[in-house]
Structure formats: structure tokens, C-alpha cells
Amino acid sequence: MHSYAIRAASMFDGFDLSGPTTVQVTDGRILSVDRTGAAPTGSRDVLDLGPRSCLLPGLVDTHVHLAFDAGPDPVAALVKTDDAELLTHMRAAAQSALRAGVTTVRDLGDRSYLALALAEEFRRQPELGPEILAAGPPLTTPGGHCHFFGGEVEGAEALRAAVRERHARGCAVIKIMASGGHMTPGSVAPHDSQYTLADLRVVVEEAHGLGLRVAAHAHGVAAIKNAVAAGVDSIEHVSFLTGDGTTPDQDVLAAVAESDSFVSLTLGLDPRFPNPAMSSPHASVVLDAYRDLHKLGAKVVIGSDAGIGPFKPHGVLPYAVSDLVQLGISSPREALAAVTSLAAQACGVDGRKGQITIGADADLLAVHGNPMEDPAALLDVQAVFRAGVRIR
Structure with missing residues (x-):
């Protein structure tokens, strides 16, 4: 001993x-x-x-992508890399996070369930990397956001089968792309929904029946509303995008805050690299929405989205705590809880992490x-x- x-x-x-x-x-x-x-x-x-x-x-990051290399074009890098090499890159990414003090990561999208393989490695030798709570390939519509991970699926029965497969493989969470995103050329716009409310309810019902949580990627207002109505466990990004830009609806803000869903805010930037999103005219509106969600009592945690660009290296989460405070979203104590105790609750590992x-x-x-x-x-x-x- x-x-x-x-x-x-x-x-x-x-x-x-x-x-x-x-x-x-x-x-x-x-x-x-x-x-x-x-x-x-x-x-x-x-x-x-x-x-x-x-x-x-140790810090808990509720949203990372170990399969993304934090380079200028992480999707292109992923597509041209075979699984063996990709696993090597993911191992290095995980170790970078650990050295920064991030001892638990929730990986919300990988290819070929490689994050599960890496999680097993670290279970046997935990000193080699953080604990990984893996989602596997995220559920997305054919040709939808992040379809290159291999999780394309549509229709109620196929969605149920996809959830059961991830449970059988040992995934810790189900990730579903409720809306489009910014990194997939040719897919629907980020403000457009990819799945209906009925689809989301099918996934939540099946996942909860198997003891799994559901994390919903939701940029668009309609997708956010549907995610809340479906009872997902965490809503990722929460950008309140519409076809005309960004429009936080006060009723939707209140619904999110009053729900049981955790709100996983996308924060944390390496200041050495510019982030084009922060110079967007919509950035201040999104940050105002984040402040409003906190004031209304939402369960706010931080998902860094590490890996999606040079400004999001693996291990960037500590910067996000300063962001929460400096942007006037929360107090230092609340910001620290958002990357420790509350984040552990969001991931279902509270008490242990x-x-x-x-x-x-x-x-x-x-x-x-x-x-x-x-x-x-x-x-x-x-x-x-x-x-x-x-x-x-």
C-alpha cells in the first residue's frame, strides 16, 4: 500500500x-x-x-475533441490520417491536457471509437493521461455536421440502435448534433436544426434507459429549444444563432436556466492565437446571453472544445476560468466550481472527480x-x- x-x-x-x-x-x-x-x-x-x-x-473539461490536432485545418488533418497515427496524436493531445492540470476530459466526438481505446489504456495506467469519458462518433444526419467521424444516422429505429451500440461498446455519454456547425463544409448552417424534437426525445429516452447521459450540440435557437424540451443532460455551445445572426430569446434563456440541463459554455482561448469568432459582431451578443444564463441560475460549466484550432490547444481549459471572471459571467469561486465539482456533476462522475x-x-x-x-x-x-x- x-x-x-x-x-x-x-x-x-x-x-x-x-x-x-x-x-x-x-x-x-x-x-x-x-x-x-x-x-x-x-x-x-x-x-x-x-x-x-x-x-x-484536477480540472474537468466537459467538451474536447482529442482527434482534432488544434492545427489550422483540423478536419483536413483528421481525414488524411489513418487510425493508428490518429491514436498516437490523440494520446499526445491527452497528455498535453493532463500536464495542464486537466485530469478528466469528456471527448464529444472521435472516429472509430479511438477515444474508448485510449480510455482503456489510461484505465490500466492512469498516470499516462486523464480519465476519458468518451462519446464515440457523434450522432449526425447524413452529410451533417462532423459526418466525417462516421456517426451518420437518421430515423427513430436507427437512432435507438446507434445509442445501443455506443452503450455496448462502453461509451460514457451520447453526443448528438442537434444543429449544424461551423467546421463541416456542405452541411446545414449552424443555426439550422439537424434533428427534430421527436428524434431528440428518442435518443434521450433510449440513452436514459441505459443509464447514459446525452450531450446536444446546439447553436441554433430552435435546436436549443428542442434540446431543453427533449430533456438532454447538457447543451453544448448555446450560441442562440438565427438566420439573421444571434438573437437570444428571453423565454428560451429562462427555459434553459430552469431546466435540469447543464449549460456547457464554449470558452478558453490561447491568447497567442487570434480567434476569428471573437471578432464577430455576434460575439458580444453570445457573451451577453452567457451572462444572462448565469444570472438566471443555469448550471454553467465549461467545455473548451479543445482541438478545433490553434487558439484551442489541448489543455486550454485553465484560460477559460479567467474568461468567466473577466467577462463578468461569474465570480471566481463559481468559475472554479465550473471546472471542478459542477463539471464532474455534468459528466456524472461527481464524488469521484x-x-x-x-x-x-x-x-x-x-x-x-x-x-x-x-x-x-x-x-x-x-x-x-x-x-x-x-x-x-
């Missing part, structure tokens, strides 16, 4: 900040949490992180500074632990 203690000057446990803390780790799990600042007992092996340290749960508590996995991040005062402290990584193993 391998046991050791970690001492930190402060701790954010997924909910609140406290002072000097000692966390005892045994065989990859948290055995005890002592907030008195007392020296640990019963452990010869003590790691003291020093006077500026803050210990947090996203918090520092007895019995949770020892997936931990230590930074220099106080992220409650300055969320940018998350970028000053001191140490990362995965299943109790220090990997940085």
Missing part, C-alpha cells in the same frame, strides 16, 4: 477555499483531508508544496498563488497528480 501526504498553504476543494491543509493519499484515493494545518501523522512520506501553494481538484474529499480519486492540481483572487494562477502549475501519481 502506497501512502503519502500533501501539505498546501491553501485548498480549493471544488466548492470553497480554505487555509493550510494536509491531504493523505493512499493507493490513488484520498484517505483524509485535514484543514487544521497540522503536521500529518502516520506517513513518513510528506510533500510540502510551500507557502504560496494552492491545492485543487472534481472535489477533494475522502474517497475521491487523487486527481489533484497544485498552483502557485490564490486562484480565488486571481484565476490566472491556474496557469502557474506547481504539480499535477493523476490517481495519486505525480506526473508534473
Whole structure:
């Protein structure tokens, strides 16, 4: 039995900040949490992180694409790469996320179920990468958004069969493209719906019957309304696009906020690279909608969409916490919860991930500074632990 203690000057446990803390780790799990600042007992092996340290749960990114290389044209790169090489690239992407302190990722779209293969690798050797909660190829209409992943399907029975196949293979979540998107030439516009409300209800009913959650990609207002009405577990992007641009409807905002669905906001940019979407005239309208959703009480988490371009490298999630605060969407405490405890709830792994508590996995991040005062402290990584193993 391998046991050791970690001492930190402060701790954010997924909910609140406290002072000097000692966390005892045994065989990859948290055995005890002592907030008195007392020296640990019963452990010869003590790691003291020093006077500026803050210990947090490992971060949880609710929306990534490990199969995208974060290059200038990730779709073209994907299409010309065979599965063996793609798996190698995905492994490197996952490791980049882990080094940034992202210890759990929800992969919402890959090819050939490669994220499942990688998840199994990391289950056997968790120190090699984050825990991956894989969706497999996302459900999309023929020729629809991200059809190149191989998840084209239409019709109620085919949708039910697709959900059952993903469950049988071991997927952790079902991803469905309720609307079009920005990365698939020739498919419907991002504001147009790809599936009907009836289709979405079929997928939710089948998935929930099998114990799986459903994440719906939804840019368009109609798709957002349908996703809420169908009872999906998380709505991705939530851009409120219409044929005339971006128009957040107050009734739809209220419906989203009052629903049981988590809202996975697409935030987090590497400042070294420009993001054309942020210079769009619609960007400020989307950000206003995000602020309104938070004010109305929506369950806001962050899905970085890592991989979709140079401004979205794998491991970009820590930047998103600063975004939430600087854009006036939430407080620092709420922003930190959005990438730890609340994100774990959205992914169905709460209790085990996203918090520092007895019995949770020892997936931990230590930074220099106080992220409650300055969320940018998350970028000053001191140490990362995965299943109790220090990997940085």
C-alpha cells in the first residue's frame, strides 16, 4: 500500500477555499483531508508544496475533441490520417491536457471509437493521461455536421440502435448534433436544426434507459429549444444563432436556466492565437446571453472544445476560468466550481472527480498563488497528480 501526504498553504476543494491543509493519499484515493494545518501523522512520506501553494481538484473539461490536432485545418488533418497515427496524436493531445492540470476530459466526438481505446489504456495506467469519458462518433444526419467521424444516422429505429451500440461498446455519454456547425463544409448552417424534437426525445429516452447521459450540440435557437424540451443532460455551445445572426430569446434563456440541463459554455482561448469568432459582431451578443444564463441560475460549466484550432490547444481549459471572471459571467469561486465539482456533476462522475474529499480519486492540481483572487494562477502549475501519481 502506497501512502503519502500533501501539505498546501491553501485548498480549493471544488466548492470553497480554505487555509493550510494536509491531504493523505493512499493507493490513488484520498484517505483524509485535514484543514487544521497540522503536521500529518502516520506517513513518513510528506510533500510540502510551500507557502504560496494552492491545492485543487484536477480540472474537468466537459467538451474536447482529442482527434482534432488544434492545427489550422483540423478536419483536413483528421481525414488524411489513418487510425493508428490518429491514436498516437490523440494520446499526445491527452497528455498535453493532463500536464495542464486537466485530469478528466469528456471527448464529444472521435472516429472509430479511438477515444474508448485510449480510455482503456489510461484505465490500466492512469498516470499516462486523464480519465476519458468518451462519446464515440457523434450522432449526425447524413452529410451533417462532423459526418466525417462516421456517426451518420437518421430515423427513430436507427437512432435507438446507434445509442445501443455506443452503450455496448462502453461509451460514457451520447453526443448528438442537434444543429449544424461551423467546421463541416456542405452541411446545414449552424443555426439550422439537424434533428427534430421527436428524434431528440428518442435518443434521450433510449440513452436514459441505459443509464447514459446525452450531450446536444446546439447553436441554433430552435435546436436549443428542442434540446431543453427533449430533456438532454447538457447543451453544448448555446450560441442562440438565427438566420439573421444571434438573437437570444428571453423565454428560451429562462427555459434553459430552469431546466435540469447543464449549460456547457464554449470558452478558453490561447491568447497567442487570434480567434476569428471573437471578432464577430455576434460575439458580444453570445457573451451577453452567457451572462444572462448565469444570472438566471443555469448550471454553467465549461467545455473548451479543445482541438478545433490553434487558439484551442489541448489543455486550454485553465484560460477559460479567467474568461468567466473577466467577462463578468461569474465570480471566481463559481468559475472554479465550473471546472471542478459542477463539471464532474455534468459528466456524472461527481464524488469521484472534481472535489477533494475522502474517497475521491487523487486527481489533484497544485498552483502557485490564490486562484480565488486571481484565476490566472491556474496557469502557474506547481504539480499535477493523476490517481495519486505525480506526473508534473
